[in-house]
Amino acid sequence: MILPRPVSFTRGDGEVPFDGTFQVERVAGPAEGYRLSVSAAGVRVRASDDAGEFYARQTLRQLSGPAAFRAVPPGAVALPVCEVEDHPRFAWRGVMLDVARHFLPKHDLLRYVDLLAVHKLNVLHLHLTDDQGWRFESRRFPRLHEVGGWRPDSRFGDRRSGGLAGRPHGGYYTQDDLREVVAYAAQRQITVVPEVDVPGHSQAAIAAYPELGVSGGGVWTDWGVNPNVLRADESTVDFYRQVFDELLDVFPAEVIGLGGDEAAGGDGRFVRRIAQHLHQRGRRPFGWDEVLGVGPLPARTIVASWRGEEPGLTALDRGHDVVMCPEEHVYLDYRQSDHPDEPIPVGTVTTLEDVYRYEPAAADRVLGAQANLWTEHLDSPRRLDYAAFPRLCAFAEVVWSPAERDEAEFLARLAEHHLPRLDALGVEYRPLAGPRPWQALPGVPGHPR
Template sequence: MDLIPTPSHKPTYSADGSFALTAGTLLVAEPGTEATARWLRATLGAATGLPFAAGTPGERSAGGVVRLALDERASGSAEGYRITVDPASGVRIIGAGPAGVFWGAQTLRQLLGPDAFRRAPVGAPDRSWQVPACHLQDAPRFGWRGFMLDVARHFMPKDVVLRYVDLMAAHKLNVLHLHLTDDQGWRVEIKRYPRLTEVGAWRERTKVGLRESPLWDERPHGGYYTQDDIREIVAYAAERHITVVPEVDIPGHSQAAIAAYPELGNTDVIDTTTLPVLPSWGVNPNVLAPTDNTLRFYENVFAELLELFPGTFFHVGGDECPKEQWRESPTAQARIKELGLADEDELQSWLIRHFDKWLSERGRRLIGWDEILEGGLAEGAAVSSWRGYGGGIAAARAGHDVVMCPQSHVYLDWRQSESPDEPVPIAHARGLEDVYRFEPVPPELTEEEAAHVIGAQANIWTEVMDSVRVLDYMAFPRLAAFAEVAWSALPEPAARDWPDFERRMTAHYARLDALGVEYRPAGGPLPWQRRPGVLGRPKEGPPPIV
C-alpha cells in the first residue's frame, strides 16, 4: 500500500475488501495504550471528522472497532507492532510496547490515504474512509533513528520544532538531536548565566551564503528557547516516542558563549572582550580555554540542562576545534605539562573525558562527533561518525557505540542535484536515490562490532537556511528515504529496489502535500525555491567515502 518506511515483513492483503471507518466506529484503548489513543483521536479525528468514541475492552460495535493493545510477543523489539484489518470487525493494532502501538497507528494513518494527514475533513460530508483488509508485522532495524536540526545558525521558533517532531513521527524517526549552541548563537535559557541568552542569543547581522559570498543581511538575528519551551518540546516529543538529545558544543564552536562571558576564552592570547557573536560561518579559531573556570561553568550549564532533557545521551560536540590558541596560550601549555599530556589533541581528549565521567556519575552518557576519538576516546562515550565511516569503524572496533551519519550520504544541507538552479549549492550532489542507498553498517565490521552501530542519523545544518520553507526544501523528500533506511530491513544498497521506492514516493508526495511540506519536487526547484545570485561551494563528482 505504498507505505514509507516499508514494513520489515511483507504485508499480506485480503481479497475480502476493506473496513470502513464510520461515525459508529469505537476506539478501544487497552491498558498502556491510552497515549496513542489520544493522539489517534486528535489526529485522525480532525482529518476524518469522526468521533472515535471510547469503547471498553472486549466491546463490539456495529460500526466496528479500532482496538489498541499491548503484547510483548508482538515483536522482538519494543517498537514492533502488528496490524490486522478485518472487514467485518475492524482494526487491531498490537504493539510489543507503547512505542510499537504508536508506530502502528502511524501506519494506519498511511493506509487511510493522503487526506488522513490533513487537519480538517475535505470532500463530501458522507465520505467513506476505507482501510484495506490486510495483516502486517513490523519492527525497526535500528533503535536510534535520528534527525539533527541545527537551530544555532538560524534560530527555528518553537512551533517549527514541534512541527518537525510531528514530521519525524510520521516517518517513524525517534531521536531529535537539537544543535543548541555554536559560534553564531546560544539558543537555550540557562538561569545561572543569563548573559548566554541576553548576549549570546543574537547577532548584529548575518552572512548570506557561505564565507565566499559578499552579501550580508543587515537585520539582527536571534532567539532562544526558555526552559519551559524546552520542557514543552521534550514532553511533546515524548508523547510521540521521540527522545530529544541536546547538543552543547565544546570546546570549539563556542564564540557565542565567549561573547557573553569573555573569561571562557583564551584571554592570554586574545582580547576576548572584543569578540561578538559570530555573524559569518566556518571553522573558528576562538575556542574555550582549558581552565578550571571553564569546567565549572559548563558543569553548571549541563546541570540545568539535565533537568530539562531526561534522555540517556547528552551531546557535547567536540568537532572542529582548532588548536592554534592553545599552542600560543601559556595557560593551556601549563595544563598540558601539569597533566602529563602529549599535545593539544590529548588536551581536548582530557576535557571530553572530564565531562564523560561527570555525566556518567549522573546516570547519563556522553556522545560527540568523531573528533573526540583524537587523543583517546573517553571510556563510556558514543560517537556520531560524520566525516565518513572511518571514525565509526574505529569506535565500533574499540567497543564504543556509534551513530552513523556520514556527511557523504546524510548531510541534508548538501545540494540535491548538479543543476545550477539548486539554491546556495553546497558540496557534492546527493539526491533522493543517494540517500536511499545509504548503508549505516560498514561491511568490514564483524557481527560483534556491527552490534555497536546503534543507529543512523540525518543531519541538517542551517547556515543558508533562514526559514522553514528552505528547511523543508532541503529536508524533504530525502528525510523520507533516510527514514526507510533507518527503519526497514533493506538489502544491500546495490540490491535495493529503487524503482519501487520511487513509485511509493508518488503516494508519499501526496501525504507531504497534505501536511504542507514544501519539499523539493522530483523535477527540480520551483521558481521561488531558488536563490539566484547567492554563492555556494559546490564540488564536482561523487563525494569521497572515507
C-alpha cells in the same frame, strides 16, 4: 503504499470502513514492533510496547489516505483489507537539527517533531549552541542567551563571497519551552538529545563571558570553523559543569551531546572532564567523532561518525556505541542536484536516490544512523522543508526497513502515495523534477564541490 516500508505487507481483497477505533493488545515481539490486521471483523493491533502501538497508528493513518494528514481529517474512511508485520531495523533513527546557526521558532520546532513521527524516526538531536548563537536559556548565566542568543549580521550565502545579509538574527528557547518540546516529542515516541558544543564552536558563549575564551570577540557572523576555543582552565570547566547541570534538569534523555568537533587547538582535557561529569550524573556523553582523539573517555560514550565511517568503526573497536552520520551520505543541507536553479548549492551532490542507497557500515553492530541538517543556508522553515524533504523520507526507510531495497518501487510509492501526504501536511518539499521557481534563490552565492 506504506512509508517507511514494513517488514511485510499482504493485501487482501476489498476494503472495510474505519471510524478510527480498533482493538489493541500487547504481545511479545521485537521492540517498537507491531502486527496490524484489517479485515471484515475490524481492525486489530498487536503491539510489543507503547512505541509499537504508536507506529501502528501511523501506519493506519497512511492507509487512510492523504486527507488523514490534514489538520481536520475526514471521519470514516475505507481501509484496504491487509496484514502488516513491522518493526524497526535500528534502535537509533535520528535527525540532527541545527537551531544555533538559524533559530527555528518553537511552533516550527514542534511541527518538525510531528514530521519525524510521521516517518517513524525516534531521535531529535538538537544542536543548541555554536559560534553564531546560543539557544538554551541559562538561569545561572543569563548572558549566554541574552547576549549569545543574538548576532548583528549573517553571511550572505557562502562565506567565500564575503557578503553579509545586513540584518540581525537570533532567538532562544526558554527552559519551559524546551520542557514542552521534550514532553511533546515523548508523546510521539521521540527522544530529544540536546547538544552544547565544547570546546570549539563556542564564540556565542565567549561573547557573553569573554573570560571563557582563548581570545575575545562578539557572536560570530561568519560560517565555517572559528579558531577561537574555550580556555581549558578549571574555572571554565566548572562554568560548563553548571551549564550542563541546567541542561540535565530540562532534558531527561539518557544521552547528552557535548560536541567536541572542529576545535582547532582544542584541549582534549576539557572534553574528557565534561564527559566524565555527564557520566557521574548518570548520563551518556554523545560526541562527534573527533572525541576519539582526546584520550580515554567513559566507556558508555556514544560516537557520532560524521567524517566518513572509518571513525565509527574505530569507535566500535574501542568498545563505544556508534551512530553513523557520514557527511557524504546523510548531510541534507548539501545540494540535491546539479540543476542550475538549485538554491545556494553547497557541498557535494546528494540526491534522493543517493540517500536511499546508503547502507550504514557495521549495520549489525551500530546503534543506528542519523541525518544531519546544518542550517547556515537554511534560514527559514521553508528552506528547511526544501532541504529535508523528500530525502528524509528515503532516510527514514533506510533506518526502519529491511536492508533489501527496491529503488524503483520506492520512487513509485513516494510519488503516488507519500508526496500527497506531505502536500496535506503543508511541507514545501523539493519536487522530484527540480525546484519550483520560488524555491530558487538567484544571486545568492554557493560553493559546490
